[in-house]
Amino acid sequence: MTTPRDDDALLKEEYFRLQQMVEEFDGKSLTIKAWSVTLSAAGIVAAYVEKAPIVLLIASGSALVFWMVEALWKTNQQAFYPRIRLIENHFSGSDNPVLPLQIAHSWSAAWRQRGRARFAFTVMWWWHVALPHIAVAVVAALLFFVAPPAVPSA
Secondary structure (H helix, E strand, O other): OOOHHHHHHHHHHHHHHHHHHHHHHHHHHHHHHHHHHHHHHHHHHHHHHOOOOHHHHHHHHHHHHHHHHHHHHHHHHHOOHHHHHHHHHHHOOOOOOOOOOOHHHHHHHHHHHHOHHHHHHHHHOOHHHHOOHHHHHHHHHHHHHHOOOOOOOO
8 A cells, every 4th residue: 555655756757747648749749730731732732733623622631631630639638637637736735635547547537528529529629739731721622613723635
């Protein structure tokens, strides 16, 4: 059995690990954004180089898929925050005891509580998640309708 002092040491380690995990999620979100912009922008350029208007819609769809992936990724990250807040409350003088070493259990509870699809849809509309995906998707779709590449006549 651990003592309250041992629990506090374990909670401190858990807290710093949770913070590290949240920061790693942010790094991966930047990677998702980079892939989204790279692939979609390449699609836009390819549409004009190859004179293939449909590629603009594919590029737009690609950006939308990356946007959904990032939203789902953010919902995974957000499931760590209730545990972080619980530990912070513990160290701010809360009388409620907090058991250490509960990362997986608390993550699963937070994940189930919010509802994946509903929460992911909400997260999609956070500006720091929506950008740049929505901008690239809209630009590619607009180009398809307003200024499609000229298809060579046979």
